[in-house]
Amino acid sequence: MAEALSLIASEDDARFLAGGHSLVPAMKLRLDAPGTLIDIGRIEGLRGIAYGSGDENDCIGPLTTHATIASSNLASALVEAAGGIGDPQVRNRGTIGGNIAHADPASDLPTVLTALGATIRVENSSSARNIEAESFFTGLFETSLGENELVTVIAVPREGAGTGSAYAKLFNPASRYAVVGACASVTLNNGVVSRARVAVGGLTPMATRCGSVEAALEGRSTDAINGASAQVASDVGDDILEDIHASAEYRLGVIPVYVERALQAACARAAG
Amino acid sequence: MGVSISLNINGEARSLDNVEPRLLLVDLIREELGLTGTNIGCDTSQCGACTVHMDGLAVKSCTVLAVQADGSDVVTIEGMAEEGQLTAMQQAFWDEHGLQCGFCTPGMIMAGVKLVEGNPDISDEEIRHGLEGNICRCTGYQNIVKAMKVAAQAAT
Numbered sequence: 001m002a003e004a005l006s007l008i009a010s011e012d013d014a015r016f017l018a019g020g021h022s023l024v025p026a027m028k029l030r031l032d033a034p035g036t037l038i039d040i041g042r043i044e045g046l047r048g049i050a051y052g053s054g055d056e057n058d059c060i061g062p063l064t065t066h067a068t069i070a071s072s073n074l075a076s077a078l079v080e081a082a083g084g085i086g087d088p089q090v091r092n093r094g095t096i097g098g099n100i101a102h103a104d105p106a107s108d109l110p111t112v113l114t115a116l117g118a119t120i121r122v123e124n125s126s127s128a129r130n131i132e133a134e135s136f137f138t139g140l141f142e143t144s145l146g147e148n149e150l151v152t153v154i155a156v157p158r159e160g161a162g163t164g165s166a167y168a169k170l171f172n173p174a175s176r177y178a179v180v181g182a183c184a185s186v187t188l189n190n191g192v193v194s195r196a197r198v199a200v201g202g203l204t205p206m207a208t209r210c211g212s213v214e215a216a217l218e219g220r221s222t223d224a225i226n227g228a229s230a231q232v233a234s235d236v237g238d239d240i241l242e243d244i245h246a247s248a249e250y251r252l253g254v255i256p257v258y259v260e261r262a263l264q265a266a267c268a269r270a271a272g
Numbered sequence: 273m274g275v276s277i278s279l280n281i282n283g284e285a286r287s288l289d290n291v292e293p294r295l296l297l298v299d300l301i302r303e304e305l306g307l308t309g310t311n312i313g314c315d316t317s318q319c320g321a322c323t324v325h326m327d328g329l330a331v332k333s334c335t336v337l338a339v340q341a342d343g344s345d346v347v348t349i350e351g352m353a354e355e356g357q358l359t360a361m362q363q364a365f366w367d368e369h370g371l372q373c374g375f376c377t378p379g380m381i382m383a384g385v386k387l388v389e390g391n392p393d394i395s396d397e398e399i400r401h402g403l404e405g406n407i408c409r410c411t412g413y414q415n416i417v418k419a420m421k422v423a424a425q426a427a428t
Contacts, residue, residue: 024296024336025316039337087405088387088402088404089330089331089383090405092329093336176404
């Protein structure tokens with residue numbers, strides 16, 4: 001890893017290559033043309049999952065593939081989302097680190113990591129820092145990763161008793177990318193939602209935390225899910241994506257349904 | 273500027289010099305190694321015609337750079353049958369007529385082998401779900417699914 005971090009600092013216009021399932025397609029489409037690729041695929045220390053104990057986070061290496069996450073014991077929304085990315089062949093090569101560094105607005109994992117309150121550790125050749133997922137994604141294909149920085153750990157809170165999470169998406173049938181996607185993580189206390197974290201993606205330039213939905217649900221019973229989900233419109237702002245797959249109006253119309261589905265499933269899991 | 277890579281292809285160790293870093297694995301397989309059973313369909317990671325096994329996993333060779341396969345064990349459709357003896361999956365495609373034009377077939381077989389591995393009682397639904405990354409534009413899916421079910425049973 002030290003070699004990779006020193007290479008990226010010395011080469012012009014260089015980029016890290018992990019599984020290559022975002023970057024290689026982007027290069028083929030001439031959307032991206034890095035001067036140099038630094039293949040980090042064989043740095044074993046960046047691969048795999050270290051489960052925390054007790055209140056410790058689970059730590060995921062950036063080279064961990066979607067297939068590995070889909071069959072792991074990580075937070076259920078993450079397992080669910082990883083299993084719904086692309087297809088089996090794509091999940092065998094695509095990695096969580098490459099996925100979040102690419103920051104496609106239609107990607108599932110940014111939404112999930114934002115809702116779960118994950119922390120992303122990034123390093124350059126001289127220093128390291130931790131970034132909350134919520135502030136890691138800053139725009140369309142943009143992150144707060146600095147020049148020459150590499151994602152080295154994705155730390156995800158463990159789900160204790162009474163806590164559950166879920167991811168629900170309307171997917172593009174060809175690519176499985178999210179037209180809209182919603183992730184919820186909740187803690188239930190005697191039938192009352194004591195903590196809710198919700199994020200959406202696919203319709204906004206980057207994964208977006210939904211404070212209004214959370215506020216409308218916290219302290220209430222699960223009966224409040226339907227009404228709280230409708231609050232998502234006030235969380236997503238005016239910059240709603242639109243493309244050949246769906247208009248902005250359609251995305252805005254359908255997102256409350258997916259927020260509701262994610263919340264219902266998360267509450268069912270929290271209730272155990 | 274070429275790079276030297278070594279890989280095992282269908283059980284045979286090969287070393288290649290002067291591999292262009294931008295060369296895709298599928299082009300290496302077809303153009304440099306002359307194994308044209310692996311097809312290029314969409315070239316955008318969607319159709320699965322280029323599916324091969326890399327270190328035991330089904331991958332789309334149009335989305336892997338040849339240099340990323342350095343040191344890997346790669347198996348293509350040509351590496352399936354041994355001494356002219358078709359594998360269970362190939363025989364099932366023959367018996368159940370799991371193909372029409374045949375273009376997607378190598379990718380279907382390579383994906384199918386991994387899909388049914390260790391799952392003799394795989395359901396139609398699991399197969400259809402598992403074939404999300406393989407497209408048959410003749411839409412001959414009925415017999416492809418049938419063939420995979422037969423192969424799953426036969427492999428055990």
